[in-house]
Amino acid sequence: MKVDSKVLQLFGRKVRMLRKQKGLSQEELAHRADLHRTYIGMIERAEKNITLINIEKVANALEITLEQLFKNEKK
């Protein structure tokens, strides 16, 4: 049951990938999610331990469910 920042790295990479798939800049995603642009950057670089409420904001901004956001995450 090892837990380290790997989950944050996987999450950040997933957010970046999905954001680019939608053709959104960090600024645009931040605006949609009502979060700060620098915060989105920190999430994508795994520099922040994001909370569930903000995870949902990001999922909503990407127009996907939480389940989809965590799909295929490797442990």
Next chain:
Amino acid sequence: MKVDSKVLQLFGRKVRMLRKQKGLSQEELAHRADLHRTYIGMIERAEKNITLINIEKVANALEITLEQLFKNEKK
């Protein structure tokens, strides 16, 4: 893109349901997840905005993936 504590309530209920399905007490789940028993209680009652690292600890303790943990969450 409304976001409120509903996501925390859904998450808390899901954790409680999965914990009971496995026949675990809050104490046992907390021990497995390396979290405090009172923290598990707060999560189940949606009193804490849990972070991604702790979400993963809970998922590991329940022996499921993050994707499974968020499955069928309604917005």
